[in-house]
Amino acid sequence: MSKIMQCTIDKNIEKFKDISLKQTFECGQCFRWNIQPDESYIGVVEEYVIKAVETEKKIIFTGIKNDEDRNVDKISDKVKSINKAECSEFPEYSSNNENFENFIINYFDLKNDYGKFQSELIRKNPTDKYLKESIEYGKGIRLLNQNLWEMIISFIISANNNIPRIKGIIEKLSKKYGNEIILEGKKYYTFPKLEDLKDVTIEEYRELGAGFRDKRLYKTVNQIISKEVDINKIYNYENTQKIQEELLKLSGVGPKVADCILLFSNLKRLDVFPVDVWVRRVMNDLYIHNNDENKVNKKEILDLANKKFGEIQGLAQQYLFYWRREKES
DNA sequence: GTCCAGGGAATCA
DNA sequence: TGATTCCATGGA
Numbered sequence: 001m002s003k004i005m006q007c008t009i010d011k012n013i014e015k016f017k018d019i020s021l022k023q024t025f026e027c028g029q030c031f032r033w034n035i036q037p038d039e040s041y042i043g044v045v046e047e048y049v050i051k052a053v054e055t056e057k058k059i060i061f062t063g064i065k066n067d068e069d070r071n072v073d074k075i076s077d078k079v080k081s082i083n084k085a086e087c088s089e090f091p092e093y094s095s096n097n098e099n100f101e102n103f104i105i106n107y108f109d110l111k112n113d114y115g116k117f118q119s120e121l122i123r124k125n126p127t128d129k130y131l132k133e134s135i136e137y138g139k140g141i142r143l144l145n146q147n148l149w150e151m152i153i154s155f156i157i158s159a160n161n162n163i164p165r166i167k168g169i170i171e172k173l174s175k176k177y178g179n180e181i182i183l184e185g186k187k188y189y190t191f192p193k194l195e196d197l198k199d200v201t202i203e204e205y206r207e208l209g210a211g212f213r214d215k216r217l218y219k220t221v222n223q224i225i226s227k228e229v230d231i232n233k234i235y236n237y238e239n240t241q242k243i244q245e246e247l248l249k250l251s252g253v254g255p256k257v258a259d260c261i262l263l264f265s266n267l268k269r270l271d272v273f274p275v276d277v278w279v280r281r282v283m284n285d286l287y288i289h290n291n292d293e294n295k296v297n298k299k300e301i302l303d304l305a306n307k308k309f310g311e312i313q314g315l316a317q318q319y320l321f322y323w324r325r326e327k328e329s
Numbered sequence: 330g331t332c333c334a335g336g337g338a339a340t341c342a
Numbered sequence: 343t344g345a346t347t348c349c350a351t352g353g354a
Contacts, residue, residue: 028335155335162334165352211350216337254337276335321335 005100020140134323156252216252282324
């Protein structure tokens with residue numbers, strides 16, 4: 001029988017005080033978390049469906065795991081009862097399952113002190129009021145430790161695409177090839193494993209709406225299956241550039257996608273600076289001031305980021321990206 | 330109808 | 343090497 005798992009983050013703890021679900025889930029790093037009518041978030045992560053509820057004082061995660069048991073109605077009812085009004089019945093900063101707690105700690109990167117990261121960025125750029133503003137704006141962001149394989153496929157889909165559509169394609173992919181989990185009577189689907197996609201054809205990717213990315217997905221799946229690129233071995237590489245080179249062998253993985261994989265997966269390399277249209281725009285607006293943002297040299301952006309933000313430039317990128325994008329809308 | 334989206338690969342200069 | 347062009351799709 002499926003078990004309900006819970007874990008609570010206490011926002012009274014200094015390190016956790018700024019954490020924001022909205023900022024973390026809507027800063028563009030993940031595609032499978034969706035806001036609910038009650039302002040909670042529900043997401044599929046690995047084999048879990050997780051409901052996250054945030055209040056002023058804490059964040060409560062409730063997870064249910066797929067164990068091939070379809071008779072989960074009673075459990076679903078229990079989950080349903082966890083809402084803002086009732087969450088006070090749960091003890092502060094605790095969990096009923098050690099594995100789930102460790103899973104959450106790892107996934108939300110809770111061992112890293114983002115306050116320290118932020119101070120470090122400001123210390124390095126004491127007169128940069130825009131950076132300071134962007135950090136203040138996105139201080140609740142945590143860089144998730146997401147599944148490497150899922151990030152590879154997801155960011156191949158992201159190429160020249162918009163976030164709602166990326167999410168739609170990933171959802172269809174999961175529905176067709178992933179496993180079903182039921183929460184509150186609603187069906188969710190885990191992200192397909194490598195083996196689940198081994199026989200998928202180019203045409204079938206096209207049917208999901210992947211467009212011209214169909215061939216890239218097909219090729220990459222086969223490159224990983226054949227171990228032309230061994231994604232398990234990647235974890236053994238010490239330096240970031242070496243991993244970059246390995247990822248770049250995959251079809252549909254260029255410099256920007258490789259950097260996103262490095263930054264948002266559990267490889268968790270902060271010393272990368274993914275440059276997309278938004279980052280080029282914000283870096284040009286703030287620091288470079290070229291008349292045509294499309295003609296800003298990428299190396300110039302990377303050199304500047306390296307100089308200003310150093311080893312944690314990936315986090316700075318995320319603050320600037322989120323700040324600039326949200327301001328637009 | 331046109332433009333754009335968390336770009337990459339192929340092609341050209 | 344560096345710049346241009348093409349690539350599906352759906353929403354604004």
